[in-house]
Structure formats: structure tokens, C-alpha cells
Amino acid sequence: MAGEILPGPDDVILVDDIHKTYHLGEVSVKALRGLSLTVKKSDFLIITGRNGSGKSTLMHQLGLLDSPDDGHIYLSGKEVTGMKEKDRSEIRLRDLGYIFQEFALIDELTALENVMLPTMMIEKTEVCREKAREMLAQVGLQEQATHLPSQLSGGEQQKVAIARSLMNEPDVLFADEPTANLDLESAQDVLLVFNRLNREEKHTIVMVTHEHEETIYGNRIITLSDGKIIYEENHV
Numbered sequence: 001m002a003g004e005i006l007p008g009p010d011d012v013i014l015v016d017d018i019h020k021t022y023h024l025g026e027v028s029v030k031a032l033r034g035l036s037l038t039v040k041k042s043d044f045l046i047i048t049g050r051n052g053s054g055k056s057t058l059m060h061q062l063g064l065l066d067s068p069d070d071g072h073i074y075l076s077g078k079e080v081t082g083m084k085e086k087d088r089s090e091i092r093l094r095d096l097g098y099i100f101q102e103f104a105l106i107d108e109l110t111a112l113e114n115v116m117l118p119t120m121m122i123e124k125t126e127v128c129r130e131k132a133r134e135m136l137a138q139v140g141l142q143e144q145a146t147h148l149p150s151q152l153s154g155g156e157q158q159k160v161a162i163a164r165s166l167m168n169e170p171d172v173l174f175a176d177e178p179t180a181n182l183d184l185e186s187a188q189d190v191l192l193v194f195n196r197l198n199r200e201e202k203h204t205i206v207m208v209t210h211e212h213e214e215t216i217y218g219n220r221i222i223t224l225s226d227g228k229i230i231y232e233e234n235h236v
Helices: 055-062 085-095 111-119 125-138 154-165 184-199 212-217
Strands: 011-024 027-040 044-049 070-075 096-100 172-176 205-208 220-225 228-234
Touching: 011 055, 027 055, 027 070, 027 220, 027 228, 044 055, 044 184, 044 212, 055 172, 055 205, 085 096, 096 154, 111 125, 111 154, 125 154, 154 184, 172 184, 184 205, 184 212
Parallel strands: 044 205, 044 220, 096 172, 172 205
Antiparallel strands: 011 027, 011 070, 220 228
16 A cells, blocks of 8 residues: 555564544544554553543554554564454464453462463463463562462462463563552552563563553653544653
């Protein structure tokens, strides 16, 4: 397409002029209005803005949880906009990691078993188990491996969710308001885990937050309003 922007070698994500409108009965809500951005390898991109600004809608587009009405999205150089759902599902499983504010742990499974889940369809059980132990150690929860979610604090549950998201060595970690259900101390503890994963392990992270003080952890911050980027800030 004439004028289409193509990804460069360091672009893990490229978004070119995407639009998204939701139809609620006779009412149409334009959630994204011609938004474009790039995310490069090892970026820690933070998306912020008021409620209704389009933050979660954008996150769902980037994480292949929804599709735009128009425009193009590339992940690791591959256009994903028009892919079949089967192919998108494969990318979500193998190449992307997700952390949500609700933790999304299975109550009947231990921390170790919850972390194992994403890899169970790909690797043998013993391989999954050993890798899950390594991921729990990365977030400092090796001693809680046999604990059920009900035996863990909110911050510890979110760390289990982070460990789970790392299991398939994703190209990008997506965190949608990961501290929203946590107290201040637990939130800071979780953010320090993200900070270490980004700075030491070089993971690419995209995080949505409505807490302005959390933006200090990112190297890039974009602020949305009415489905558009109205401000962008880069930190060294």
C-alpha cells in the first residue's frame, strides 16, 4: 500500500495508522484514531492516559487479543493484521507473554504448576517443571513453588504470573495495569521485577498504567487521549 511504513531491523513492534471503533447499539465509540508507534528491542514502553483514552484497546491490538479496523501491525517484522485466528493464536502462545491485573492463576494448582501451563503443550512435563523452577527463581519465589495462590500475597501472585509469562521466552511481555490490585509496597516490588527483567535480561516490555509515578520505570512513555498519542517522552 502506498505510504505504508515498514519495520526496521530493531523494531519488535510497528504500528502504522491503526483505527478501532466499537459499536454499542446505535452508539459508535472511536477508541483508536490513526495511531502509529514503534517498539524496539529491549524497550520498556509505558502507555498512560485517562480512563477511556484508548490504553487497553491499544494493548489488545499489540498483543493480538483484538484486531484493528484499519491500518497495519507488525511483530518482529511480520505483518499480523490480516492473519487467520489460528496463526495469531500460535504467535500468542509462542512469542508473546501476558500479565493482567487479575493475576489469572488457577486456584487448584501450585505456583509451580501455574507457571508450567503455557509450555505444557510444547515441552515434556519434566522439561516444563525444570524451566518453571528457573522462572520462579527469576522473580524470587523459588521457596513458594508448592504454595497455592490462596497461600500467596497479591504481590507474590503477580510474580507467579510474571514467571508464567516468561516460560516460552517471548519476544514481548505485555502488562495491562499489573499493579492495579496491589498495595503500594507490593506494587513497587513487582515493578522492580519488571525493571530487572528489562535492564538485566533485556526483555522488551509494554505496560499500561494509570499511575503517573510508575512511568519512571520505563525508557519510553506515551500518553494517550481520545485514541491518539498526545505526548511522548524518552528516558536514557
